[in-house]
Amino acid sequence: MNSNDGGAELRLVVPGDQIDAPPGTQPGSGVCKRGDSLVATKLGELKIGGDVAHVVPTFTKYLPRSGDLVIGYVEAVMNNLWFLDVGGPFNALLPMSLAPWKVEFGAAREHMGYGDAVLARVMEVDETHSVVATMKGVGLRKIKEGVIFEMPPHLMGLVIGSKGRTLQRLKAASDCRIINTQNGRILIDGNSKGIAIARKALQMIEETGHAPGLHSRLNSILGDDE
Amino acid sequence: MVQLVPQLLRQQLAELAANDERTDGRSRWQGRDVELEVDILYNAEGSAKVVMGDTIVYVGVKFDTATPYSDRPTSGSLMTGAELRPVAHRKYEPGPPSPASIELGRVVDRGIRESGCMDMESLCIVPGESVWRVMIDLHVLSDGGNIFDACATAAIAALRTATVPAKRFDVGEDFKLELKSTPVMCSFTRVGGRYVYDANEAEELGGDERVHITLGDEGHLHSLQKGLKGVLMPEEFAEILAQAGVRCAELRELIHSKEA
Amino acid sequence: MMGGYGDIKLLNDDGTRLDGRAVDEMRSVEIKAGVLPVADGSAWVKHGLNVAVAAVYGPMEAHPRKIQRQDRAVIDVRYNMAPFSTSDRIRPGFNRRSREISKVTAEALESVVLVERYPRSKIRVEIEILAAEAGTRCVGITAASVALADAGIPMRDMIVGVASGKIEGVVVLDLDKAEDNYGQADLPMGILPNTGEMAFLQMDGDLSIEEYNLACEYNYKAASEIHELMKQALLDSASRGDA
Numbered sequence: 173m174n175s176n177d178g179g180a181e182l183r184l185v186v187p188g189d190q191i192d193a194p195p196g197t198q199p200g201s202g203v204c205k206r207g208d209s210l211v212a213t214k215l216g217e218l219k220i221g222g223d224v225a226h227v228v229p230t231f232t233k234y235l236p237r238s239g240d241l242v243i244g245y246v247e248a249v250m251n252n253l254w255f256l257d258v259g260g261p262f263n264a265l266l267p268m269s270l271a272p273w274k275v276e277f278g279a280a281r282e283h284m285g286y287g288d289a290v291l292a293r294v295m296e297v298d299e300t301h302s303v304v305a306t307m308k309g310v311g312l313r314k315i316k317e318g319v320i321f322e323m324p325p326h327l328m329g330l331v332i333g334s335k336g337r338t339l340q341r342l343k344a345a346s347d348c349r350i351i352n353t354q355n356g357r358i359l360i361d362g363n364s365k366g367i368a369i370a371r372k373a374l375q376m377i378e379e380t381g382h383a384p385g386l387h388s389r390l391n392s393i394l395g396d397d398e
Numbered sequence: 399m400v401q402l403v404p405q406l407l408r409q410q411l412a413e414l415a416a417n418d419e420r421t422d423g424r425s426r427w428q429g430r431d432v433e434l435e436v437d438i439l440y441n442a443e444g445s446a447k448v449v450m451g452d453t454i455v456y457v458g459v460k461f462d463t464a465t466p467y468s469d470r471p472t473s474g475s476l477m478t479g480a481e482l483r484p485v486a487h488r489k490y491e492p493g494p495p496s497p498a499s500i501e502l503g504r505v506v507d508r509g510i511r512e513s514g515c516m517d518m519e520s521l522c523i524v525p526g527e528s529v530w531r532v533m534i535d536l537h538v539l540s541d542g543g544n545i546f547d548a549c550a551t552a553a554i555a556a557l558r559t560a561t562v563p564a565k566r567f568d569v570g571e572d573f574k575l576e577l578k579s580t581p582v583m584c585s586f587t588r589v590g591g592r593y594v595y596d597a598n599e600a601e602e603l604g605g606d607e608r609v610h611i612t613l614g615d616e617g618h619l620h621s622l623q624k625g626l627k628g629v630l631m632p633e634e635f636a637e638i639l640a641q642a643g644v645r646c647a648e649l650r651e652l653i654h655s656k657e658a
Numbered sequence: 659m660m661g662g663y664g665d666i667k668l669l670n671d672d673g674t675r676l677d678g679r680a681v682d683e684m685r686s687v688e689i690k691a692g693v694l695p696v697a698d699g700s701a702w703v704k705h706g707l708n709v710a711v712a713a714v715y716g717p718m719e720a721h722p723r724k725i726q727r728q729d730r731a732v733i734d735v736r737y738n739m740a741p742f743s744t745s746d747r748i749r750p751g752f753n754r755r756s757r758e759i760s761k762v763t764a765e766a767l768e769s770v771v772l773v774e775r776y777p778r779s780k781i782r783v784e785i786e787i788l789a790a791e792a793g794t795r796c797v798g799i800t801a802a803s804v805a806l807a808d809a810g811i812p813m814r815d816m817i818v819g820v821a822s823g824k825i826e827g828v829v830v831l832d833l834d835k836a837e838d839n840y841g842q843a844d845l846p847m848g849i850l851p852n853t854g855e856m857a858f859l860q861m862d863g864d865l866s867i868e869e870y871n872l873a874c875e876y877n878y879k880a881a882s883e884i885h886e887l888m889k890q891a892l893l894d895s896a897s898r899g900d901a
Contacts, residue, residue, distance in 0.1 A: 184893050184896055184897065186807055186816070186888070186889045186892045186893065187770075187806075187807050187812070187813040187814070187815060187816055188813065188814065188815035188816050188850070188851065188852040188853075189852070189889075190852065202812065204772070204812075204814055206814065206852075206853070211814060211815070211852070213772060213812035213813055213814060214807075214810055214812050214813075215807045215808065215810065215892050215896055216810075216896065229810045230810065230895075230896040231698075231699065231808065231809060231810040232810040233698060233716070233717060233809075233810060245402050245404050247402055257402055261716065261717035261718055261719060261731075261776050261778075261779035262719045262778060262779060263719055286402075287402060287403050287404050287405040288405055289404055289405070289406050299777075315406060317406075317409075318406065319406070319410045320404065320406055320407075326810075364413060364414070364417055364419070368419070368423075371421075372423070382896075382897070439709065439742065439743075439788055439789045440707040440709075440789040440791060441707075441742065441743055441744055441745055441789050441790060441791070442742040442743075442789070445742065451695075452695035452696055454693075454694060454695075456740070456788055458740060458741065458742025458743075458788075459742070460741070460742050460746075460747040462746070462747065479741065479750060481750050483736075483738060483784065483786065484715075484736060484782065484784050485694075485697075485711070485713045485736075485738075485784035485786050486696065486713075487696050488696075488715045488718070488782075492736060492752075494751070495750070533741070533747055535740065535741040535742050535747075535750075537740050537741075537742075537786070537788070539694055539711055539713075539786065540694040540695055540696045540697065540713075541696060542695055542696055566745070599696070
């Protein structure tokens with residue numbers, strides 16, 4: 173990967189590595205302070221830009237943040253709420269009042285049951301990491317059709333591509349509706365041939381995304397660019 | 399931990415099945431590439447590692463001496479243990495062996511035992527007093543689907559390259575464990591309504607019952623097991639049995655190619 | 659276990675050890691990261707004839723609730739020896755030894771992982787010893803550290819597991835099986851290579867203060883050598899793109 177960050181310095185670091193940065197540089201994500209110096213806390217690429225040093229991790233799990241668009245699976249149903257597995261360290265709570273339907277108390281199960289998938293938004297994450305999700309909002313709904321591909325969240329940038337071009341190409345070549353979410357779950361909906369193409373491209377990104385030559389490998393799956 | 403089965407996954411697998419396709423692009427009876435290594439662990443008298451897609455298993459063979467059963471004073475014994483430890487998947491929990499791991503050990507054990515590939519009489523040290531006990535331990539490190547075939551393949555490969563440590567027990571010189579044949583297991587899972595060979599992780603998660611078939615050198619059946627909820631018709635069994643014949647022969651060739 | 663001094667010869671006449679190593683020489687070490695496809699992070703370490711594999715799952719919701727901590731993640735370590743890992747087969751299941759090692763390993767890792775980032779959650783660390791030739795707890799700690807880094811768990815440093823000991827009255831680095839069985843002391847340590855802190859410390863046998871100091875010096879030297887291999891394994895895995 174070449175640097176496009178206009179002079180930002182790139183190198184791979186492992187946890188514990190001391191970071192050489194100009195005095196006064198602040199620790200960003202994946203970086204902490206040890207005395208007066210900065211130390212990497214994650215495996216990944218070090219970026220120093222402006223007065224902040226941070227590490228773009230090679231691998232990371234999804235950590236919910238408010239505003240995130242996510243795909244969750246119903247893990248449990250109570251009388252008045254659903255628990256959603258959003259692939260993070262804690263499940264999310266979807267109260268009846270934030271569902272898109274008018275739900276009678278005790279009738280939550282009639283709308284969504286165990287194993288159902290939903291497109292939702294993270295509304296709130298408090299300090300103890302309790303997560304509340306909502307289905308009130310444009311496009312948020314129970315997912316009835318399509319295929320969900322699980323992409324490690326740190327590779328979502330590659331799926332989207334610069335200025336969203338890779339995602340556009342995926343949609344065009346597969347003729348599918350593709351919804352990418354912050355928790356790495358990608359909904360692909362269309363005919364089976366298109367789904368197969370999209371899945372093949374995503375699988376390739378998952379397995380070899382960081383290796384050089386991604387563009388030409390995408391071409392061989394999606395057909396030539398333009 | 400009970401794993402969540404997404405409804406969409408079941409729906410997707412059914413659609414793929416209708417088009418005779420699979421999630422990873424394989425054809426219905428096509429297995430994943432199998433990597434087999436033998437004699438890889440210090441301290442095990444026989445060992446093998448099998449990698450099939452995301453599945454990785456190790457099998458170790460150990461020996462010790464024991465008193466024979468009084469009704470079979472010259473016959474050695476065989477024991478197969480399996481542990482589905484939490485290392486292998488987030489769905490596995492610590493604790494005493496689960497029914498699933500006991501089933502795995504017993505199905506692999508039956509295929510080897512009932513094929514008669516081991517001459518139990520050759521494991522006699524002193525009739526009525528002392529015989530060799532052969533202990534196979536199946537150790538799954540990564541469960542990416544079809545751990546049964548991976549374990550059975552590694553187990554027979556480890557046995558076929560094992561050395562009996564007679565010297566360490568002061569009962570003569572070490573010798574190669576003798577095996578007369580190579581029983582091989584093939585497993586089929588119902589996915590999207592029809593059977594496929596060598597199911598992967600997603601296919602197992604969204605699939606139904608599975609059938610394990612162990613065939614000997616002559617193509618005879620040595621062990622069968624139907625596991626998980628679901629039912630099958632005799633015609634379906636006939637179809638997968640025919641496929642098992644082909645697959646087992648290929649795996650047997652791979653196992654033999656690792657023997658010095 | 660200790661105290662067979664005098665019965666068994668562990669040093670050659672020229673001062674080298676039975677396997678030809680110098681007193682301050684460690685066994686060969688090989689490390690790979692990202693070896694288990696299903697785990698969130700993993701590592702494989704071969705140290706002499708020891709083989710250890712570590713898998714990390716999480717952070718995930720901590721169950722049962724009673725183990726949850728409101729202010730931080732808990733690290734749930736299981737150190738386990740495969741039944742075929744030793745010369746006499748081990749009966750499967752937890753025993754007192756593996757419980758103790760799991761406990762102190764978890765506490766060592768909790769001192770480097772930024773656990774306060776993940777309140778109420780759990781990080782599972784599974785250490786499997788596939789072949790044992792003395793020093794497995796140290797190999798397990800090294801493997802667990804690499805697996806945690808591979809899983810993207812934030813840590814202020816990694817931990818390197820190393821051990822020195824004493825045979826025939828001589829301090830030596832990295833005991834092998836015979837030296838462990840018939841030697842006079844064993845000093846396993848978990849060292850933070852960048853800060854020099856100790857996160858894991860055990861010892862049994864008989865060491866004078868001078869001998870302890872020398873053993874300690876050997877351990878720090880070995881830790882910096884192994885640390886380089888840990889870093890390389892992670893960098894290789896990161897540049898392969900499938901970490």
